[in-house]
Amino acid sequence: MIENVFSWSKSRDEEFRECQRKYFYNRYASWGGWDRNAPKEARMAYVLKNLKNRWAWKGETVHHVIEDVLKSLKIGQPVTLDTALARLTQIMRCDYRSSKAKKYWDDPKKNLGLFEHEYEREISDAVWKEFHDSSAECLKNFYGSALFKEMAADDKNAWLVIEDLEEFEFADAKIYVKLDFARQKNGKIEIFDWKTGKNDHEAATVQIGAYAMYAMKRWEIPVSDIQAFLFYLTDRAPVVSEKAVNDALIQGTQETMLASIRAMRELLSDVGKNIPKPRENFAFTTNTRLCNYCNFYKVCEKYKVAPPYEGGARGGL
Numbered sequence: 642m643i644e645n646v647f648s649w650s651k652s653r654d655e656e657f658r659e660c661q662r663k664y665f666y667n668r669y670a671s672w673g674g675w676d677r678n679a680p681k682e683a684r685m686a687y688v689l690k691n692l693k694n695r696w697a698w699k700g701e702t703v704h705h706v707i708e709d710v711l712k713s714l715k716i717g718q719p720v721t722l723d724t725a726l727a728r729l730t731q732i733m734r735c736d737y738r739s740s741k742a743k744k745y746w747d748d749p750k751k752n753l754g755l756f757e758h759e760y761e762r763e764i765s766d767a768v769w770k771e772f773h774d775s776s777a778e779c780l781k782n783f784y785g786s787a788l789f790k791e792m793a794a795d796d797k798n799a800w801l802v803i804e805d806l807e808e809f810e811f812a813d814a815k816i817y818v819k820l821d822f823a824r825q826k827n828g829k830i831e832i833f834d835w836k837t838g839k840n841d842h843e844a845a846t847v848q849i850g851a852y853a854m855y856a857m858k859r860w861e862i863p864v865s866d867i868q869a870f871l872f873y874l875t876d877r878a879p880v881v882s883e884k885a886v887n888d889a890l891i892q893g894t895q896e897t898m899l900a901s902i903r904a905m906r907e908l909l910s911d912v913g914k915n916i917p918k919p920r921e922n923f924a925f926t927t928n929t930r931l932c933n934y935c936n937f938y939k940v941c942e943k944y945k946v947a948p949p950y951e952g953g954a955r956g957g958l
């Protein structure tokens with residue numbers, strides 16, 4: 642039997658800040674729902690948990706294709722841009738069709754579910770096409786960048802991580818990080834974070850801090866030996882944007898993590914076993930705009946009592 646072990650990650654922290662009830666559905670109510678024969682609520686929450694909206698879908702698909710490109714390059718089998726683009730289109734077409742047919746209800750791990758399909762949002766074909774095209778642009782920008790050319794010439798033995806899910810311990814909790822790419826270069830460890838959304842340097846601070854904490858533990862190096870870069874793939878000619886990694890970043894990140902972990906644990910009735918208090922303790926967000934985009938809207942108790950908007954309309958994206 643798999644245990645629901647308490648862990649912390651940047652995405653878990655974001656969920657918790659957005660809406661504690663959403664966090665409850667995501668981390669507790671859905672537990673065990675991967676089993677087709679799980680109780681109805683767990684199965685439903687699990688399927689909803691795995692839905693992606695179109696922005697997340699775009700980000701994940703681009704990351705996935707770049708991961709494949711770099712892994713092939715690492716073993717001396719470079720992938721042409723045309724091949725990478727064809728792969729991207731194939732993945733997106735397949736995902737879109739299977740989501741539209743709602744196959745994710747049969748197997749949400751194998752079949753992508755799009756939020757827009759589950760919640761029957763009116764999205765025109767032109768908008769879907771634009772999402773595909775802007776994803777393809779990200780890939781083209783990556784291939785055209787000076788960084789990619791430099792990577793092609795790198796000694797691949799110095800490549801350390803390509804999209805691996807890694808973990809380390811902090812404050813008696815497992816901390817999960819997924820570095821997009823890390824390598825050794827000029828006596829330092831360089832960490833890269835691919836971005837497919839808007840340019841938001843500040844929002845990445847805790848994420849980069851967590852990566853740096855991981856790197857210090859994993860490779861037993863001082864903070865001064867780490868460099869971190871954001872790489873905005875939506876830029877036509879992307880360049881690396883360095884994020885300062887220093888003692889202040891580490892200290893600030895640790896303080897944020899500690900406060901976040903403490904707040905999450907306050908909602909547990911058994912901290913050792915990661916057993917949550919009754920759901921009533923997990924507050925609904927007061928920012929109801931977020932509910933329009935929430936995967937759990939159709940099961941949320943907040944709306945089982947009264948509809949959020951006049952006439953019961955549940956709003957559009």
Ligand code: SF4
Pocket residue numbers: 660661662663925926929931932935936937938941942943
């Ligand atoms: S619908 Fe709103 S209140 Fe309910 S879980 Fe989602 S974000 Fe929270």
